[in-house]
Each structure stands twice: as C-alpha cells, then as structure tokens.
Amino acid sequence: MTTTERKASGQAGWLVLLTVGVVATLSGWAWLAIESTPSTLEPLVEPPSGPRDTRPPVAAAEPSALPGLAPLPELLPIDTTPARRAPQVRPDVVSRASRR
Amino acid sequence: MTLSTEDLSLRRPLSRLTIIASSVVIGAALGLLALPAWGPALASSLVAGKASWYLSRASGLVAYVLLWMSVTAGLLSSSGIGRRLCRGPAIYDVHRHAAWLGLTFAAFHALVLMGDRHVGGDLVALLVPFAMARHARGWVALGQLALYGGVLVALSFRLRGKLGARTWRALHFASFTIYVIALAHGLLAGTDASAPAVLASYAASGAVVAMLTMIRLFEAKR
Numbered sequence: 001m002t003t004t005e006r007k008a009s010g011q012a013g014w015l016v017l018l019t020v021g022v023v024a025t026l027s028g029w030a031w032l033a034i035e036s037t038p039s040t041l042e043p044l045v046e047p048p049s050g051p052r053d054t055r056p057p058v059a060a061a062e063p064s065a066l067p068g069l070a071p072l073p074e075l076l077p078i079d080t081t082p083a084r085r086a087p088q089v090r091p092d093v094v095s096r097a098s099r100r
Numbered sequence: 101m102t103l104s105t106e107d108l109s110l111r112r113p114l115s116r117l118t119i120i121a122s123s124v125v126i127g128a129a130l131g132l133l134a135l136p137a138w139g140p141a142l143a144s145s146l147v148a149g150k151a152s153w154y155l156s157r158a159s160g161l162v163a164y165v166l167l168w169m170s171v172t173a174g175l176l177s178s179s180g181i182g183r184r185l186c187r188g189p190a191i192y193d194v195h196r197h198a199a200w201l202g203l204t205f206a207a208f209h210a211l212v213l214m215g216d217r218h219v220g221g222d223l224v225a226l227l228v229p230f231a232m233a234r235h236a237r238g239w240v241a242l243g244q245l246a247l248y249g250g251v252l253v254a255l256s257f258r259l260r261g262k263l264g265a266r267t268w269r270a271l272h273f274a275s276f277t278i279y280v281i282a283l284a285h286g287l288l289a290g291t292d293a294s295a296p297a298v299l300a301s302y303a304a305s306g307a308v309v310a311m312l313t314m315i316r317l318f319e320a321k322r
Contacts, residue, residue, distance in 0.1 A: 012119050013190065014197040017169075019123050021162050021205055023130065028158025030138035033145035 152215035157291055160209040160243075161298070164286050166202030167250070168305045170195050171279045174272075175312035180319055182312070199254050206247050206282075239289035246282040249274060279309060 145151045173195035176182025182191070210226050213219045218234060225232045229241040229248075256263060256271045263271070283306055292298045 013193045014201070015119050015123055017166070017194075017197055017201050019127065021166060021201055023127070024162045024165075025155065025158045025205070025208075028161060029145070029151065029154045030134070030142055032154040032157060033141035033150070034138070036150070037141050037144055 149215075149217055152212045153218070155212045156209050156216065159205050159212065160286065160290065161292065163202050163205035163209050164282060164302075165305075166198045166205060167279060167282055168309065170198035170202055171275060171309055172312060173198060174275070175309070175316055179312065179316045181315055196257055199250070199257070203247065203250050203254055206243075206250065210244070210247065236289045239285055242281045243285035243289060246278050246285060249278040249281070253278065276309075276313065 142151070145154055173191050176186055177191045177195060213226055214223065219225060219232075225234070227244070229244040230237055232240040253271055253275045256268055260268050283302060287293050287299075287302055290298070293302070
C-alpha cells in the first residue's frame, strides 16, 4: 500500500466512524423522544371488562350555603338506556282508553 | 505480469470528494426513510425543549463507545495476540481516529446541554470541573476531567516527535486512567446507566479492556 492509498484509507475510516457516530446519535435522540412520547394507540388505563359507562359523573350532594336550609338533594344520573326507558304516553290518552 | 489501465483504476483509492458525496447521499436517503417514523417525536422533543437533553445522552454513549474502540484498538495493536488477530495499519487508524472522534462527541455531549433547561445555559458549570451544582457534581466532574485528559493524550499523537519516547509513553498510559474515569462517569452520572442493555454494554466493554490490559502486562513482564 502506497502512502497515498494509506492516507485515503485512513480518511475513509475516519469518515465511516464519523457517519456511524452521527447516525447513532440521531437514532438515540429519536429513540429517547419516541420512548418519552405516550403512544395514542395504546390506552393508558385498561378498559373495564363489562359494558362501558358513558354517563357523566354525578356530583355528591352539597350542603346549602344559606343557614337553615336543607342540603341540596343528591343528583341522580339519568338512565338513557333504551331498554329501561318507560313509554312516554300522555296521561289524558291513558285515562280515555281505560274508560272504554 | 502487466496490469491493464482498468486494473490500476480499480486499485486506485477513492477520492475524498467521492467518499464525502456518497456519505451525504446515503445519509440523506436514510434521513428521508426515517423522517416519517421519527419526525413527530423529534419535533415534539424540540417543542418541549428536551432535544438537547436527549442529544446529550445519545452522544455521551457514542463518545464512550468511540473511546472504548480507541483503547481496545491501541491495546490490540501493541500486544502480540492483537497483532496476530489484526494485521496492518488499519488498527492504528481506528485507534487514532476513534480517539479524536470520541473527544469530539464528548465535547458535543457537554456543550449541547447549553440548550437544556435543567442546566440553564451555564457554560462555567459545563466546562469547569466540580462547578456543576445541579446534577451529581462529583460524577459529572469525572467526565469533565476525562475529556481534558483525553485531549492531552490525543494531542500527544501529533507531538510524539517533540515529546520524546518516555514522555509520550507516560502520557499514553494515562489513557487507561481516562478510560476508567469515563466509565465511572457513565455509570454514576449517566441517566441511562440503569437500563439493562446499557449496563451490560458497560460491563462487557470494561471486561474486554481489563482482559486486554492484563494480557499486555503479562507480555511486558515476559
């Protein structure tokens, strides 16, 4: 190997090491950034095994701010499930049908 | 036996321009391939101001690997078993280039923290040993001392003729201490040292250097 070839080989080796080092640093940056970013595909909390309750949370009964007044009644959640919903019939229609 | 012009052109070393151009093309291609996957995470780390912290951690590990390569190549080139395994000047090139590149990455590892909120752009804390008050002062100082020691040893490559064999050898033996200090810095100040893969790499690389040093000392005694 001549001196020129040896010099060129040395420079090539230097460039290869530099490239590998830069790529490794950038990959490390990306890996750390990805690791610290929470994934949107994975749920943070495991979903419950049963049917999901989508009703809004109900606030607990609050004591009244005015003295002498009874505390506010506890709010109950509105049951919106179709199976349990009672048929909405006007009271006057029912009374007419029962008369016949 | 005569060689044709084609044979000669094949044996001609690649020019510097060709190597740089091909490196740029390969790098750009890899970058384009990686951008869709890495882009959002890299952008969010930039926005959150964490990019310099991540870059510092990654470049610190790269600097350690390069330092290890340099020390290992040096031990291999100077010991009988190493000379039998790796012949030619390539091992000496790796020893020299890895040392300089390792120092470059180590300097980047420190200076990129200027952009980190935790350090707060305190150049004195980054450059002066034991001046870092916010994070593991003593263990950070080991890294700073290893960097300055490494610069001295790397400079001795160029000043070998002027220094004389004895001084050069003494300076060169100091590189073992520098390696041990850098390893301690990585283990005790490094955020990623608790990761099993990083810990295993530190242990394996340290074992290789220890084994080669023992072989070298054994050969020197014989």
